[in-house]
Every structure is written in structure tokens, then in C-alpha cells.
Amino acid sequence: MVGVKEGAFEVARDHIDTWTRTGCPYCGVGCGLLVGTRDNAIVKVRGDLQHPSSFGDLCPKAVHLNKVIQTPDRLAFPLLRLRRDAAFVRASWDSALFYLTTRFRAILDRHGPEAVAFYGSGQLLTEEYYVANKLMKGFLGANNFDTNSRLCMASAVTGYNISLGSDGPPLAYTDLDCADFFFIIGANTAHCYPIIHRRMMRRKQQHPDTVRVIVVDPRRTETAEIANLYVPIKPGTDIALLNAMLHVVIAEKLVDEAFVQQHTEGWGAVKTLVQRYSPAYAEAICEVPGALITAIARDFAHALGAISVWSMGINQSTEGVHKNNALINLHLATGQIGKPGAGPFSLTGQPNAMGGREVGGLSHLLPGYRSVTNPTHRAEIARIWGVPVDAIAARPGYTAVELFEALDTGTLKAVWILATNPAVSMPELDLVERALRKAELVVVQDAYHPTDTSAFADVLLPAAQWSEKEGTMTNSERRITYLPKILEPPGEALPDWQIFTRFAQAMGFGASFPYTTAEEVYEEFKQCTKGRRNDITGVSYARLKQGPLQWPCPSPDSPGTERLYTDKTFATLTGKAQFIETPYEGAREHPDASYPVILTTGRVKNHWHTMTRTGKVEIFNRRTPEPFVEINTEDAAYLDIQDADFVEVLSKRGKLIARAQVTEKIVRGTCFVPFHWGRRSGVFNAANNLTLKAYDPVSQQPELKFAAVTIKKVMVDLLT
Ligand SMILES: Nc1nc2c(c(=O)[nH]1)N[C@H]1C(S)=C(S)[C@@H](COP(=O)(O)OP(=O)(O)OC[C@H]3O[C@@H](n4cnc5c(=O)[nH]c(N)nc54)[C@H](O)[C@@H]3O)O[C@H]1N2
Ligand SMILES: Nc1nc2c(c(=O)[nH]1)N[C@H]1C(S)=C(S)[C@@H](COP(=O)(O)OP(=O)(O)OC[C@H]3O[C@@H](n4cnc5c(=O)[nH]c(N)nc54)[C@H](O)[C@@H]3O)O[C@H]1N2
Ligand code: SF4
Ligand SMILES: [Mo]
Numbered sequence: 107m108v109g110v111k112e113g114a115f116e117v118a119r120d121h122i123d124t125w126t127r128t129g130c131p132y133c134g135v136g137c138g139l140l141v142g143t144r145d146n147a148i149v150k151v152r153g154d155l156q157h158p159s160s161f162g163d164l165c166p167k168a169v170h171l172n173k174v175i176q177t178p179d180r181l182a183f184p185l186l187r188l189r190r191d192a193a194f195v196r197a198s199w200d201s202a203l204f205y206l207t208t209r210f211r212a213i214l215d216r217h218g219p220e221a222v223a224f225y226g227s228g229q230l231l232t233e234e235y236y237v238a239n240k241l242m243k244g245f246l247g248a249n250n251f252d253t254n255s256r257l258c259m260a261s262a263v264t265g266y267n268i269s270l271g272s273d274g275p276p277l278a279y280t281d282l283d284c285a286d287f288f289f290i291i292g293a294n295t296a297h298c299y300p301i302i303h304r305r306m307m308r309r310k311q312q313h314p315d316t317v318r319v320i321v322v323d324p325r326r327t328e329t330a331e332i333a334n335l336y337v338p339i340k341p342g343t344d345i346a347l348l349n350a351m352l353h354v355v356i357a358e359k360l361v362d363e364a365f366v367q368q369h370t371e372g373w374g375a376v377k378t379l380v381q382r383y384s385p386a387y388a389e390a391i392c393e394v395p396g397a398l399i400t401a402i403a404r405d406f407a408h409a410l411g412a413i414s415v416w417s418m419g420i421n422q423s424t425e426g427v428h429k430n431n432a433l434i435n436l437h438l439a440t441g442q443i444g445k446p447g448a449g450p451f452s453l454t455g456q457p458n459a460m461g462g463r464e465v466g467g468l469s470h471l472l473p474g475y476r477s478v479t480n481p482t483h484r485a486e487i488a489r490i491w492g493v494p495v496d497a498i499a500a501r502p503g504y505t506a507v508e509l510f511e512a513l514d515t516g517t518l519k520a521v522w523i524l525a526t527n528p529a530v531s532m533p534e535l536d537l538v539e540r541a542l543r544k545a546e547l548v549v550v551q552d553a554y555h556p557t558d559t560s561a562f563a564d565v566l567l568p569a570a571q572w573s574e575k576e577g578t579m580t581n582s583e584r585r586i587t588y589l590p591k592i593l594e595p596p597g598e599a600l601p602d603w604q605i606f607t608r609f610a611q612a613m614g615f616g617a618s619f620p621y622t623t624a625e626e627v628y629e630e631f632k633q634c635t636k637g638r639r640n641d642i643t644g645v646s647y648a649r650l651k652q653g654p655l656q657w658p659c660p661s662p663d664s665p666g667t668e669r670l671y672t673d674k675t676f677a678t679l680t681g682k683a684q685f686i687e688t689p690y691e692g693a694r695e696h697p698d699a700s701y702p703v704i705l706t707t708g709r710v711k712n713h714w715h716t717m718t719r720t721g722k723v724e725i726f727n728r729r730t731p732e733p734f735v736e737i738n739t740e741d742a743a744y745l746d747i748q749d750a751d752f753v754e755v756l757s758k759r760g761k762l763i764a765r766a767q768v769t770e771k772i773v774r775g776t777c778f779v780p781f782h783w784g785r786r787s788g789v790f791n792a793a794n795n796l797t798l799k800a801y802d803p804v805s806q807q808p809e810l811k812f813a814a815v816t817i818k819k820v821m822v823d824l825l826t
Pocket of ligand 1: 298327343420712811
């Protein structure tokens, strides 16, 4: 009887009133979803067959979205406290905004515009970024709007800019269907970009004799299962490998001389530089056998279409920009760019990291791929915003790490954190906690409370999240998807753009922030892209409701653009792509006798970042219930560590304690810890207790993939 009852209940629960087309709120693959709802609740999520980026495919994170949206820990009302040791009390929006304007005005009056900052996220909708960015850069007077994209895509942005003259991944996913060489370096596509991964896998399965896949990673991840060749590399040494590949290309006369002559500059200097990177020389640095390096270089150059696919294993480094440039150098030397199935494809992690770059969501950028340091760019944006040219500061604002350092030293007084959880995701959590404790004012705008970061807030603002608001996002292949509002948000939660619009109005900037809908914001932003690389003036909500579009799309009758640089004219002043000298320098911290092991960090299948959402899905927690430390089998034997033993990992910054996963799938001398857990789950659970804040000098992206640590076994009874 019970069974029948439950069965009946299942049928009733699965009854769906409406299916709505939307985009996925997780990763940058940007799959199209169909969301089945009933009574203001999501019942089921399916893949959207009509979405041109995913054709109905989706991964478990999206399938289980129905369990993460309407939860008891949703932040539904503004909460306020006048002292950090006091309990939060509920406030109306009016009183919360009144409190915030009073505090902001006082800080601005006393300390000037540099004393306040917004810290956002690649998970905001394009419209939301735009409003927050405009408020900070055009009206509050400093450029202190940075985002977690600084921890994610900053090196790729800078790499593309320097090498090709503009940001923007040049490829489309259709290129994955016609490439015959995939060079996956520093990306775990199987776990982090499952639908792109499946697409590459399909291509290989269909053409097993002609398509080759190479995976370069210090860990033999599930991604390596589709590889013809897995290349175990010592962390932090990719430049040596890439320079040596170029060395082989030159030595074996595989350079596309015509392409190099006609479409590039700077070849001579790079040619000279890589002379010393013989495969044997590189082998001594990256520990990849020279013969293997030669073989990969040959395959790369001989391929009809070679695509390199990379992500955080390349970007999150003190040499992240040069790693990007070194990869692009290879594409330029072999002419593997601007034709079907070829090119350097940086995968974007967050669902709208691309939109963030388009609206200028980093502290040195302005909307439409512009820079705050460029006077013409400032003038163009000032005109659209209706402010005097000098209203936009010429100096870049604080970047993510600088922002927390400035809170720590007291130069920065107030921070408004939205759609990111820095108390888990930033390097050197001691610094982050100290900074947040010292701050005069911390505003946290999130969908949930408590989070690791909300614990430090004075004011908590409830954000409507995915499915509860409308707007747009751009995925890794420059494709914009419209996401409609499907559900009512809980309590008084508001879309992020509305919160900033109301705050701007309360600050007295109402005339410049008159928005009543997300579409009005979008229409204004669109004007900022006119004539720019990421021109979307031909894209309207009405068009997007018919289906997603790839930019540039400069007129209403433009079908959008599948692939960039097909005419081999690059975005530089001369139209030529730039070869960049990329000497190998190595990671900032060196293992030594006290800290002999290299730590690298990253993700697991199905958990999303700081787990405010995926942490609510039972089967994901069952699969990965707690942090762990991957240790190489031989290292473990040497340290007398058995699988599942508790180990202590210590760096100069702090400590982590977790179970060991002893495996041959990680190179010797290296360990790996996922970063999903923060201190709220246990002080010593956090990978970012160990990481360091050192960053790339140009992109200012911190080194989250390399720290020196020591590991030892701990007895559990000593822990209790
Ligand atoms: N399941 C899941 N998917 C996600 C996310 C998530 O949290 N969970 N987050 C999304 C976001 S925002 C991002 S940015 C992407 C990140 O996607 P990925 O970059 O693919 O993920 P990571 O695990 O951070 O790192 C990728 C790989 O880099 C390797 N690596 C480390 N050091 C080096 C090195 O020096 N050289 C090389 N060649 N490889 C190295 C690691 O071993 C790891 O396998 O994933 C997106 N997708
Ligand atoms: N050690 C180590 N650290 C890392 C990395 C690593 O590889 N290793 N990777 C880095 C990278 S690439 C990234 S992208 C970051 C990610 O790190 P975070 O951005 O800190 O991670 P999330 O958990 O995605 O945080 C998003 C927050 O926004 C909230 N939220 C969700 N939807 C909305 C909304 O619509 N509005 C608002 N206001 N809030 C919302 C969520 O509840 C959550 O608190 O981590 C970085 N940190
Ligand atoms: S691959 Fe990424 S975008 Fe596609 S369903 Fe999974 S998480 Fe969402
Ligand atoms: Mo990311």
C-alpha cells in the first residue's frame, strides 16, 4: 500500500504545468534547458533540443537544479546589524537602502571615492554587471569594481588582448566537430565542461583513426580517458613544454611561413627565444620526456585543424598570461587559427564570465571591451552615461587580491560583495578573514544565508537567483542566451540589477538609473558595443526569445558570427597577430626541505565552487562528502600514508586536514585538494588555507594552482 501511495505521489509531483526555455546557471558551456514548473516550483529540468550550443544535452548539475532553488536557507529579506557581534535583524528595503546610503556617503565624504569597492562575480547576468559597474565607475568615482573573474579568466582576457588585439574566444563549438587534433592543457573537461567534453569524445569516436586527443595535466583525470596520449606534467611548467613544442615546429620546418609573414609580427624574437628550449632542455624542467614533446609538436603542426582547450591549469598562475601567449604563439606559427576546426579555445568557467568581460566587469575595463586607461574609451563611455569625461577615473581600481589587501591595511573601508563567496574562494583565507573583520562596512548580496562570507556582513541583501529574474548570459562560444523569469523569488528578494538601481536612485543618481526592466538596461548596454569587437547592436530581447545568437551581431538582420578572424585580420592596430616572448620563469613559491611537496587545487565532478547550491544535492554529497588529498602512491609509501588515512597539509599560510586518496594518477611530488569546502564546514577543510596570493604581474590573477606544502599523517585521536 505504501508503495502505491508513493507512486501516486510521484505522478502528482511530476505533473508539469509549463515548460520554459532558458540557459543553465552553472558553467560556461552555456547549455540550453527546459524547465518544467508547477505551482511556482521547478519539478524537472531537461536539455533543450533547440539550443544551438548543446542540442538537448545537459549534465547532472543542471538535472538536479530543482533541489537547490527553494530551500530553507534562502535569504528572503534584507538583514542588518549595527555591531558584528549582534544578531541580524530584518529590515525593510527602504530602511536597508537608507542605512547603506548614509554609510556610503559618510565614507565617501571622509575618505574619497577610493574607499569603497564592489566585488562581483562571473555568475551575474549581463544587465546586473552593467548597472553595478556603471554605478561604481561612472558615479561613485573610482574603478573599484572587480569580480571573481580575476581568479578565473583574467589571464585569458589579457592573453587574447596581447596576442590577438582583443579579448574574445575566436572559436565556436562547431569547430569541435571538425578538428582533428585536440590539445587539452590544464583543463578537466570531463568534470568541468561535461557537454564540451562529450562533443570532443563524439568527434574522436566517429573518427578514431584521424582524430587525436592529447591531455596535459599533472593529474590523470577522467578527461585523459579520451586521450590518445596523456602527458603528466610537473605543475607550473607548461611554458617550458609549449616553448619546446615551438622549438620542434621550427627545427622540423613545420612553420606556416606564409601565414607568419602575412599575418603576424614579432616572429624573429620568439624564434630566437625558443632556440634554447630543445625538448631535452624542457624535459629537465617539465619532466615530460623530450620524445613525447617532439611527437605532440609534430601532430599539432600536421593537423588539418588543431584546437587547444585550456582553463584554470593555465590561467591560475603567476605566469598565466605568458602561458596563454605561449599557446597562441603555437597556433600562429602553424597557422592553426581563423579556419574551421582550429584555434586557441579558452573555456570560460562561469556561466556569464563572458558577459562580465563584455560589460567591463574587471577593475581595469569599461563596457564594450574598453579600458579605463584609454582616454578615448573613457570619453566614449562617459558620453553614453551622460557624465563628464573626468567622472571616470583613469586609474584601474583594486583587483581582487588588492581589494582584500586594501581592506586589511585600512585604505579601503567598505566592500559590497555580490554573487561570490570570497571567504572560501580567495587565496590566503587568513588575509580575507582579517580584511573582512577590519572593514568598516561589509555588504553581502547573496541568494542564501548563512554562507562563509555572510558571517562577516553588516548588511545582507537578498538576491533573486537564476529562474527568478530575467536577463542574458554569454557562453564560451560568444553565444548570448535569454533567461526568462520562471518563478517568483522568495520573500522580498530582488534581482541584482534592481538592487543596484534602487541604491543608485537613493544615492541621488536616479536620472541616470531610470531602469524599470532588465531589457531597458540591456538596450543601454548594447549601445556601448556599437562598432566594437563584441558588437551586439543587432541583438534584442525579441530576437533572443526566438533563439540564442553569437556575437558580433551588428545589425538586426545579421545572423551573428560563428568564428572570428576568418579573414586573418586581427584586432591589433596593424591587423597582425603578435608573437610574444614567453620565457619560462616558474612558479613563485619553490618547494624546499620544509615544504617539499607541490600543492595544486581545483574541482570535483558535480560540486560547484563553494557548494551553496550543489551542497544541497544528496547524491552529489554522497559521491564527494568531504575534502580529500590526492597523493601519489610512491610519495605516500615514503610518508607511510595509507589510503583514507587522515593527513595534515601545511603551507606557510596555514593548514588543511583531510583523508588521503592514494593514487598513481597524480605525478610524484604533487598533491591535489579540491577547494569547494570553506572554514564553516570545519576550519581545516579549506584548501585556501594553504594557497598564496601571489599573482601574475599583468593579469593580476592569483596562483591557485601551485603552493609548496608538507604532508604528514595524523592520528584521528589527536584531532579530537
Ligand atoms: N563540476 C564543476 N564544474 C565547473 C566548476 C565547478 O566548480 N564544478 N566551475 C566552473 C569554473 S568557474 C571554472 S573556472 C572551470 C574550471 O575548469 P578546469 O580548469 O577544468 O578545473 P580545475 O579543476 O580548476 O583545473 C583543471 C585542471 O588543471 C590541472 N592543473 C593544475 N596545475 C596544472 C599545471 O600546472 N599545468 C597543467 N597543464 N594543468 C594543471 C588540474 O590537475 C586540473 O585537473 O570549471 C567550471 N565548471
Ligand atoms: N584554491 C582554489 N580557489 C579557487 C579556484 C581554484 O581552482 N582553486 N577557482 C577560482 C575560480 S575559477 C572561481 S570562478 C571562484 C568561484 O568562487 P565563488 O564565486 O566564491 O563561488 P560560488 O560558490 O559560485 O559563489 C557564488 C555565490 O553567489 C551566490 N549566488 C548564486 N546566485 C546568485 C544571484 O543570482 N545573485 C547573487 N547576488 N548571489 C547569487 C551563491 O549562493 C554563492 O554564495 O573560485 C576561485 N577560487
Ligand atoms: S555542462 Fe555546464 S552549462 Fe551544461 S548543463 Fe552542465 S553545468 Fe550546465
Ligand atoms: Mo572560474
